[in-house]
Amino acid sequence: MQTKNPIRDLQHIPAALQPLMNALCEVGADLSNTIQRGPLGGALGAEVGENTGGDTQKALDVLADEAFARRLATADVRWYASEEQDSVVELDPKGRFALAIDPLDGSSNIEVNVSIGTIFSIFEAREDGDASFLRPAHEQIGGGYIIFGPQTMLVVTFGKGTQEYLLDPDSKQFVLVQEAVRVPTTAREFAINASNYRHWAKPIRAYIDDCIAGDEGPRAQNFNMRWVASLVAETHRIISRGGVFLYPGDSRKGYEKGRLRMVYECAPIAFVIEQAGGSATDAQDRILDKSAPELHARTPFVFGSTDKVSRVAAYHDLPEQEVNALFGNRGLFRV
Numbered sequence: 001m002q003t004k005n006p007i008r009d010l011q012h013i014p015a016a017l018q019p020l021m022n023a024l025c026e027v028g029a030d031l032s033n034t035i036q037r038g039p040l041g042g043a044l045g046a047e048v049g050e051n052t053g054g055d056t057q058k059a060l061d062v063l064a065d066e067a068f069a070r071r072l073a074t075a076d077v078r079w080y081a082s083e084e085q086d087s088v089v090e091l092d093p094k095g096r097f098a099l100a101i102d103p104l105d106g107s108s109n110i111e112v113n114v115s116i117g118t119i120f121s122i123f124e125a126r127e128d129g130d131a132s133f134l135r136p137a138h139e140q141i142g143g144g145y146i147i148f149g150p151q152t153m154l155v156v157t158f159g160k161g162t163q164e165y166l167l168d169p170d171s172k173q174f175v176l177v178q179e180a181v182r183v184p185t186t187a188r189e190f191a192i193n194a195s196n197y198r199h200w201a202k203p204i205r206a207y208i209d210d211c212i213a214g215d216e217g218p219r220a221q222n223f224n225m226r227w228v229a230s231l232v233a234e235t236h237r238i239i240s241r242g243g244v245f246l247y248p249g250d251s252r253k254g255y256e257k258g259r260l261r262m263v264y265e266c267a268p269i270a271f272v273i274e275q276a277g278g279s280a281t282d283a284q285d286r287i288l289d290k291s292a293p294e295l296h297a298r299t300p301f302v303f304g305s306t307d308k309v310s311r312v313a314a315y316h317d318l319p320e321q322e323v324n325a326l327f328g329n330r331g332l333f334r335v
């Protein structure tokens, strides 16, 4: 009997990357199955240790990391950089590609049955493992995520638009459902962890204050707020419905550059978003023009529809005294 490809529709995937993408999706389909069986609050969500970034590791984080590393070793991948590993691992010395991965994003949501996912970024491999990843993010040749939600989906770009695939529960194959995803521009929704308000810098506070002031404030329109605490889920909402996501740096120790990691979270999400017509910055500068200084480096992250992301940057462009003045003169940003 002929075995089916994990991805049914391969036409948007460069031929050289098809073994790698099939490997990712094979593990993605298995993980989807594991997650559906659970128990989420028991074995899969159990705390088992701590990773290099100081985050608690849950059993599913480790299980996912091991499954991807094992399967990618025969998928033309030379270098494997994972959130759950201290340093870059050489999988196949002859492999042509370097793959960075957040094997399980949204770990804090495992036991509460909220959408979680896997985020990945692909570069051409260089001779040196670290150098394969610590380079401008616009050198990515692929990037995307698998979301494990009510439906399991793959959202990916290879630099020619963003495509969306749905895992068909009957055939167990990822089937192309959208050839050219576009970030809608109409939504009036922002996503930020508002419990950190007191730690934010003035431009971020001013931006959020103006959203919250709604039709009584300078924006003269009401905004809604969402915070799932799963980057994949926030990304999926934004590519489906629009809006803006912010995880800025703040004054807490260790959060000077926010929480999210450049190599295996922000770079691939920025690639997906830009290819879908949106924008992604570190609150001021384009993420895809930046390089991570080290593997687990964090960066402030703002992404979504271009008008909103540009507005956040504009609040940062003002001299300090004008940002101060914003607190008393909200008319400055009236649209």
Ligand SMILES: O=P(O)(O)OC[C@H]1O[C@](O)(COP(=O)(O)O)[C@@H](O)[C@@H]1O
Pocket (backbone or CB within 6 Å): 055, 083, 102, 104, 105, 106, 107, 108, 193, 229, 230, 231, 232, 259
């Ligand atoms: O708990 P906070 O500070 O709101 O952070 C939530 C963010 O942390 C993350 O869970 C970090 O990812 P991991 O779960 O892979 O560590 C993001 O998915 C999410 O956007």
Ligand SMILES: [Mg+2]
Pocket (backbone or CB within 6 Å): 102, 104, 105, 106, 231, 265
């Ligand atoms: Mg993550």
Ligand SMILES: [Mg+2]
Pocket (backbone or CB within 6 Å): 061, 083, 102, 103, 104, 105, 106, 107
């Ligand atoms: Mg993770």
